[in-house]
Structures are given as structure tokens and as C-alpha cells.
Amino acid sequence: MQNHAGMNTHELQRGFTLVELVTAIAILAVLVALAAPSAVQAWNQAAAQRAYHAMSSSLALARVQAVSRGHAVTVCPSLNGTSCIVGGTDWSQGWIVYLDPSRSPQPKSTSDVIEMVPDLAPEISLRTSAGRHRIRYQPSGWAAGSNLRLTLCIRSTGVMHGSILLSNAGRTRVERAAAETSCSA
Template sequence: MNMKKSLGSWLMRSIQAQRGFTLIELMVTLAVVAIVATIAIPAMGDMITRNRTTAAFNELQGLIGFARSESAKRPAEPVLLCASNDSAKCTGETDWSVGWIIARDANGNGSVDAGETILKVIGPLPSGIKLEVKTGTNASFNSSSLALVRTGAPAGGNQVTFKMCDSFGASEARGVVLSVSGQTRSAARDSSGNREDHNNIDFKC
């Protein structure tokens, strides 16, 4: 009888000790998970933002190339690029992240009229990404539209800069410059590492 009691007491103590050890392990594990999550979640968010911006910028470069190639198909009809929040006409926004369109401007009036073909519709960019365009020698990115002539160059003989920003600001902004010859290049960096437009003015986001 005493042996049974002793054995029972030993088993209870073993179970209680095991339960206590498991609880401590659980608390330590949760603490480690919390620390890792604190470090990993912001890093994951940054990676997602960068990936979205990279995808949007790559698409932008492809669309500029598409517009340039379309401008050569019908030399008499400029190809119009403009901000559009309704996917049907130029709506005058200077923030192209609302969406934009590529269309044939048969009469060259800078708008999409009845009977003019819309070649591409680009929907709104992901939240937090902003696209703006500067044409000619104007001081700011405030252009709502531009036209390309048969060489793929901007109408009027002026350069154009497309600027894309996200939550990382000007330090990680991206840009494409469309030259008067119709060639494209990445927006250059100055000696301080800042991106510049075609007028050598630093990007601001």
C-alpha cells in the first residue's frame, strides 16, 4: 500500500514537473516568435513594396516602348499618352497613378475623340506608388498628357521624364527619360546619388 502511494506520489511529481517545464518552453518559444516577428514583418513589408514598384516600373518601360512602336505604324497620326481615371478619355490629372491610356490622336488635338482608337488602358497603380510626367522645360512634374510623333519622340522636340515614387521617397525613386530622338534611358543620378530629370533637377517625392 505504501509502495503504491509512493509510486503515485512520484508519478504526480513527475507530471507536475513535466507540465512546468513545458510551460516554460512555451513561454520562451512565444518570446522568440515575437522577437522574430518584430524584425521580419517590417522587412517583409518593405520587400513587398519594392517588388510592387519594380513590377510597375518594368510595365511602364514596356508601355513606353509599345507607344513608340505604335507611333511608327501610322506616321500621320500621333500617339497620345494621357492620365485617365475613366479609361476612356484624357481627364487632366497630373498624377498618372490614377491610370492612363495610350491612343491614336488622328486629328492631333491632344484628346481622345469619337472614332479615335484607344490602344492600351493602364489601370490605377498599387496604393503608395505615384507616377508623374514632366514635358519640355517646365519646372515641375505637372503634365497630364503628351504626344509621340512617328519617330517615337515627343511632339514639339522636347524631352520627357517619367518619375515613379513610392513610400521610400526620392532616395529610391525611379525614372525614364524619353529623348528628342525617341530613345529612352534610365534617369541618371548626380554626384550625390539623387535621381535627376532631363533638366538635371533632383527628383522630389
Template sequence: MKNTAGFSLIELLVVIAIAAILGSLAVPSFQGLIASSNLTSATNDLMATLARAKSDAIRRGKRVTVCMSADGAACTTTGTWTQGWIMFNDDSHPDGAAAVENTTDITAITAALTNNIVVKAKSSQTYFSFSGDGQAKLMNGGSGAGRIRVCSTSSALTNDTRAREIVINWVGRVNLEKPTGIAATCPAPT
């Protein structure tokens, strides 16, 4: 039996079967590519916000803070960084808790993350501030290193490729590390 294009029905079925096999081989690889891209994008967004906060603090000569924010208007101390974050000029609290006094002080907003991305820091690290000299200031005016883990829960990534850690040292330098052996539950960094 021939169809009008000159192909037999058997030839057409063979082509469809080969296409289905090739498609089934490509899907897992494509899912891994998408998950990796989502992880990279979220990591770059947070790193850029932190780098900009440090730069703005030095330029202004005053404190700039990046904190967790569920609503894009105020800092929160509950939940994880996955709910989003804001950057704001923190002139009112040079050595104290991070708090937005006026919404006009907010200079950047990142909405809640999706696509199996989880962002966690230690429970005590709900914000990071940079003083006018660029040094990092942690909660309660302390200084020292901070660590935020950006992680994908996607099964398309392995435990050695699913996470990135952003490390902020006391002088305010923002570095990227690639930890290995991170479970799909994406625990907070230690």
C-alpha cells in the same frame, strides 16, 4: 507542469518569445521588399506602355499618344499620372493637343495606382506622343525630353531608393534612371 506533447509551459513560452522577436525583425525588411516591388511594378507598367506606344506609332506610321486619364476614356490635364493613363491611336491630332476622338482608338488602359505609389511629371507634361517615325512629341507639337517620376511614399524605403525616373528623349528613346535624395513627399521632377 507538463502538457500532453511533452513540453513544459516554460519551454513553450520561450519558443513563442523567440518567434515574436524574429518576427519583429523580419517585418520592416518585408515591408521594404513589398514597397520596392510595388515601385518596380508601377515603373515597368509605365515604361512598357511608352515603349509599346512608340512601337505602335512606327508600325502604323501614325501618331500614338499616352496621356493621364482619370476615367480610362479621355485625357485629363489636371492632377498627376497617379490617377492612371491611357494609350490611344491619335490620328485626329497629328501636331495638336491629345484628345480621344473615339473610345475604339484606346489600346491600353492603366487604372489609378495604389500602394503608396505616386507618379508625377512636370505640370506641362500631361501626355507624350510618338510620331510615325518614332520621335517623341510633347505638348503643343514640340519635341524634346520628357521626364516622369515614379515614387513610393513608403517609410520602408530610403530617400535614395524610393524613386525611378523615366526619361523620353526627342528621338523617342525611353530610359530609366534611379535618382537619389528624393523626399517622401515625392516631388515632381525638375
């Protein structure tokens, strides 16, 4: 069929029908629904790895600084990056590493702070037991006191991801949690 300009009208009609668009959108919705849970799981896994790395790096830094400087170095939870939380067991909000030659519960000045780590991703919880609120490395490299377990949990699922274990000798190791271990984060 031709119009008054001599063009075929069937050639001018381009695009998709409503049925084709609805079908494409339905397929896309199914694919997104299938991918979303694994994307959230991957995001949580990456956030947990960053938390493990940040804490392990801070503990290694504190130990090296204590040995090389010949003075105690302390790691403690901190909200503001300049002072320790008194009696704090929640490390999710950040922590500081500071020079501590006088074995003080707080840094003497901001210049004593060697490292400040800001809060972790909101989906991560990092806690210690109530018994030990700070980690003090001696010039020998030892972290005297009791052995320490920092438990890492995924808040949205309530599942424990694992722990960072610190021995009195000052050594750290990461321990993965058994599958579906619940956590009181």
C-alpha cells in the same frame, strides 16, 4: 507512480510548460520584428519594378504603334480608362494609350484606346513636371516637345526611387535615384 488502471501517470502528461510556450512566442516575435522591415522594403521594391515595367511597356507600345500605323499615338494619365485627365501630372491613377491621328487632347472614341493601365499600387507615386501632360509619339517614332521625366516615389517613406526619362527622340531609360533622395509625392 501508477493509477488504478495500472498506467504510469508520468507517461500521460504531454505538452509544453507555460515557460516553454512564452519563450517560443518571444523568439517568434523577435524574428517577425526583424523580418517585417525587410519584407516591407521588398514589397515596395517589387511595386516600383512593376510601375517601371508598366510605364516603359506602354511607352514602347505607343512608339511602335505610331510608327507601324503611320499616325500619332498619345499616352496620357487617366482615371477611367477612356479619357485623359486635363492638365494631369499624376500618373499613379493609371493611363491610356490611344490612336491620335487628329492630334486631339482626348480619344475620339473608346475604340481608339489601344491600352488602358489601371492605377498603380497605393504605395507608388508616379508624376511628371507641370510642363508636359501627355506624350504624343509621331509616325517617325519621335516624341516631340520637351524631354520628360516621370518621377517614381515610395509614398510611405517619401523617398524617390528613380525616374523614367523620355527624350525627344522617343527613347526611354530608367534612372535610379541617389540613396535617400527625398520626394514630394
